[in-house]
Amino acid sequence: MGSAVERLIQKLRTIGDLSQADEALLRGMPVRIAELRKGAIVVADGEVSSRSCLVLDGFMHREKLTPAGGRQILSFHPAGDIPDLQSLHLKKMDYNLVATTECRVAFIEHRDLNAALQKSASLTGLMWRDSLIDAASFRAWMLMLGQGDADERMAHLFCEMFMRLRAIGLARGTTFQFPVTQIEIADALGISTVHANRTLQELRARGLITVERFEVTILDWAALKELAAFDPAYLHFTDENAGK
Amino acid sequence: MGSAVERLIQKLRTIGDLSQADEALLRGMPVRIAELRKGAIVVADGEVSSRSCLVLDGFMHREKLTPAGGRQILSFHPAGDIPDLQSLHLKKMDYNLVATTECRVAFIEHRDLNAALQKSASLTGLMWRDSLIDAASFRAWMLMLGQGDADERMAHLFCEMFMRLRAIGLARGTTFQFPVTQIEIADALGISTVHANRTLQELRARGLITVERFEVTILDWAALKELAAFDPAYLHFTDENAGK
DNA sequence: CGTTGCTTTGAACTAGCTCAAGACCTGTGG
DNA sequence: CCACAGGTCTTGAGCTAGTTCAAAGCAACG
Numbered sequence: 001m002g003s004a005v006e007r008l009i010q011k012l013r014t015i016g017d018l019s020q021a022d023e024a025l026l027r028g029m030p031v032r033i034a035e036l037r038k039g040a041i042v043v044a045d046g047e048v049s050s051r052s053c054l055v056l057d058g059f060m061h062r063e064k065l066t067p068a069g070g071r072q073i074l075s076f077h078p079a080g081d082i083p084d085l086q087s088l089h090l091k092k093m094d095y096n097l098v099a100t101t102e103c104r105v106a107f108i109e110h111r112d113l114n115a116a117l118q119k120s121a122s123l124t125g126l127m128w129r130d131s132l133i134d135a136a137s138f139r140a141w142m143l144m145l146g147q148g149d150a151d152e153r154m155a156h157l158f159c160e161m162f163m164r165l166r167a168i169g170l171a172r173g174t175t176f177q178f179p180v181t182q183i184e185i186a187d188a189l190g191i192s193t194v195h196a197n198r199t200l201q202e203l204r205a206r207g208l209i210t211v212e213r214f215e216v217t218i219l220d221w222a223a224l225k226e227l228a229a230f231d232p233a234y235l236h237f238t239d240e241n242a243g244k
Numbered sequence: 245m246g247s248a249v250e251r252l253i254q255k256l257r258t259i260g261d262l263s264q265a266d267e268a269l270l271r272g273m274p275v276r277i278a279e280l281r282k283g284a285i286v287v288a289d290g291e292v293s294s295r296s297c298l299v300l301d302g303f304m305h306r307e308k309l310t311p312a313g314g315r316q317i318l319s320f321h322p323a324g325d326i327p328d329l330q331s332l333h334l335k336k337m338d339y340n341l342v343a344t345t346e347c348r349v350a351f352i353e354h355r356d357l358n359a360a361l362q363k364s365a366s367l368t369g370l371m372w373r374d375s376l377i378d379a380a381s382f383r384a385w386m387l388m389l390g391q392g393d394a395d396e397r398m399a400h401l402f403c404e405m406f407m408r409l410r411a412i413g414l415a416r417g418t419t420f421q422f423p424v425t426q427i428e429i430a431d432a433l434g435i436s437t438v439h440a441n442r443t444l445q446e447l448r449a450r451g452l453i454t455v456e457r458f459e460v461t462i463l464d465w466a467a468l469k470e471l472a473a474f475d476p477a478y479l480h481f482t483d484e485n486a487g488k
Numbered sequence: 489c490g491t492t493g494c495t496t497t498g499a500a501c502t503a504g505c506t507c508a509a510g511a512c513c514t515g516t517g518g
Numbered sequence: 519c520c521a522c523a524g525g526t527c528t529t530g531a532g533c534t535a536g537t538t539c540a541a542a543g544c545a546a547c548g
Contacts, residue, residue: 046477064383067473070391074383086380089373094380094478121362128372129333131379136330136338138382139308139318145389146434147314150536181494190390195536197496229311233290234338394504425526439504441528489548496543505534512527518520 004031004106007168008054011080012126014167014241015133022123025116031106036099042084043097049087051109055079058103059179062095063187073188075137076100076161076180080168085131088113101179129236136234144228145190150199153189155228158209162218163232167241174221179214248275248350251412252298255324256370258411258485259377266367269360275350280343286328287341293331295353299323302347303423306339307431317432319381320344320405320424324412329375332357345423373480380478388472389434394443397433399472402453406462407476411485418465423458 005026012018031054036042043049045064053060055077062074062083074095077083084097088110099105117124137160144153158178165176186196203209208224210217218224232242249270256262275298280286287293289308297304299321306318306327318339321327328341332354343349361368381404388397402422409420430440447453452468454461462468476486 062383064387066387066391068391072387072390074386086376089369090376090380090480092477092480095383118365121368124365124368124372125333128368128375131372131376132330132334135375135379135382136334138379138386139306139339142318142382142386142389143308143310143316145386146316146431147310147312182496183494187390192537193495194497194538198536201496233336236334236336427526436505437526438506438528442504445528492545492547494543494545497541499540500538502537503535506532508530510527510529513525514523515525516521516523518522 003027004033004054004056005029007056007080008082011168012130014237016126016129016238018126019122022120022126025120025123029108029112029116031108033104033106036103036105038099038102040099040103041096042099042105043087043093045093045096047093048091049084049093050091050111051107052082052084052087052113053097054082054106054108056104056106059100060103060105061098061100061180061184061188063098064095071187072190073184074141075134076188078165078168078170082108082130085127085134100184133234133236136236140234148228150189150191150195151202152228153191154185154196154199154203155208155224156230157185157188158203158216158218159225159228159230159232160235162216163235163237167235167237174219175215175217177214178211178216247271248277248298248300249273251300251324252326255412256374258481260370260373260482262370263366266364266370269364269367273352273356273360275352277348277350280347280349282343282346284343284347285340286343286349287331287337289337289340291337292335293328293337294335294355295351296326296328296331296357297341298326298350298352300348300350303344304347304349305342305344305424305428305432307342308339315431316434317428318385319378320432322409322412322414326352326374329371329378344428377478377480380480384478392472394433394435394439395446396472397435398429398440398443398447399452399468400474401429401432402447402460402462403469403472403474403476404479406460407479407481411479411481418463419459419461421458422455422460 009018009023009026042053056079060077060083064072064074087093117127144156161178162171162176165171170176182196183193186193189196208220210219253262253267253270286297300323304321304327308316308318331337388400405422406415406420409415414420426440426444427437430437433440452464454463
């Protein structure tokens with residue numbers, strides 16, 4: 001029941017089938033719960049890691065820094081995600097994993113995760129699939145970073161976050177919590193904070209979204225999707241979660 | 245020996261250990277060889293695929309198109325790569341897989357690949373690792389697309405291609421074939437062709453590289469790396485291939 | 489009720505874009 | 519062997535989306 005991995009199970013169900021046996025394997029994994037302060041770097045670029053981090057509450061993000069002081073945010077992660085799952089096979093980190101807000105997380109030792117995967121090819125397949133969807137998401141962002149204007153990029157970010165949060169039950173209707181500053185949005189979209197601010201205002205003025213106190217409401221989903229040229233296919237949800 | 249999968253075996257050796265047994269499994273897989281004309285789309289965005297494509301000769305690339313007519317090239321793939329390996333677990337494509345040049349490829353049915361992976365957890369781990377390195381590469385490009393200037397992005401592209409080609413034995417010293425037009429380079433870097441041309445001239449003028457007839461020579465590796473802020477760690481080569 | 493961090497605004501500046509045209513190369517058919 | 523066609527590369531010039539710098543307003547927290 002209240003086990004920490006319930007969030008993981010719920011998340012995995014949004015992207016594929018999970019057998020009773022595989023659920024049991026996940027529930028059997030030992031985890032260590034931890035509270036993270038806002039801004040805490042859980043694993044740093046270049047570090048070697050022997051465990052992965054499951055988000056239980058709050059938001060995390062991945063980021064890479066340039067020598068010149070630039071920061072690119074690569075992805076945002078709500079509850080249910082294991083952002084550094086890849087460290088299972090790539091011990092050395094190539095980005096910082098950071099707590100965007102205060103977070104509750106569960107650490108899973110690679111030893112224990114491997115033991116569970118060893119016992120089930122289907123569970124291995126599902127976790128692999130999860131990491132492939134992650135990669136598909138990077139591809140979608142690359143398209144935006146390379147080809148989209150600021151307003152298209154921002155619309156795309158809101159579309160993706162909405163779909164992912166809704167799938168794990170973190171949206172009420174078309175409203176969701178997105179506790180991320182404009183500075184972070186700017187660094188995710190590869191634009192300046194000043195421009196992020198003006199672009200956000202533009203989306204509001206066009207009646208596409210409202211934002212207040214980190215709560216986003218999509219006012220015109222069709223128009224937002226259209227602007228972002230958003231096609232949720234790349235998120236590879238199971239049919240039940242593909243909706244809208 | 246001359247089996248088509250030798251190139252795959254060689255590539256996998258650059259990123260991890262491959263046991264005799266796993267090699268034998270790979271050699272035992274049935275493949276269908278095909279010749280591709282330049283520009284041929286092997287699998288198109290949105291299509292459902294039941295096989296993957298191993299590059300034997302020539303170059304392939306992944307691309308995504310925008311409704312507005314833009315194109316983002318996501319990655320280039322020399323011999324040994326299986327660009328659409330992810331279709332093993334994500335049946336529906338989220339990009340076009342295209343022959344950049346004339347190519348020789350080997351198609352591997354997912355059925356046969358799964359059968360081999362079923363028999364070996366270590367081979368599964370290695371293939372998974374390969375797809376994770378692919379994702380790490382996307383992250384490196386995202387950093388460039390979001391934070392780098394045109395010259396930094398271009399330097400980074402040449403650094404990455406050099407390292408990858410050298411690892412699979414496709415570089416003589418610091419020279420390698422890169423049969424890709426400036427139009428394609430521009431679409432990979434998210435800049436206009438005009439600007440790609442000028443940026444390339446700038447790299448030449450600075451004495452970093454020369455290019456003639458699709459043959460690239462790196463003249464000043466240290467300076468090129470410096471400009472790109474290139475750290476090959478994300479490619480996760482085994483120690484023997486990590487050199488330089 | 490002051491400090492700290494976030495958001496908003498104005499205004500000058502610039503990297504890269506678009507449009508347009510000419511040069512160059514390479515393969516093809518006569 | 520030449521001429522032409524189609525793609526690629528190169529150059530010039532005006533334009534714009536987004537940047538940088540700087541300062542002011544605002545909200546939350548101790």
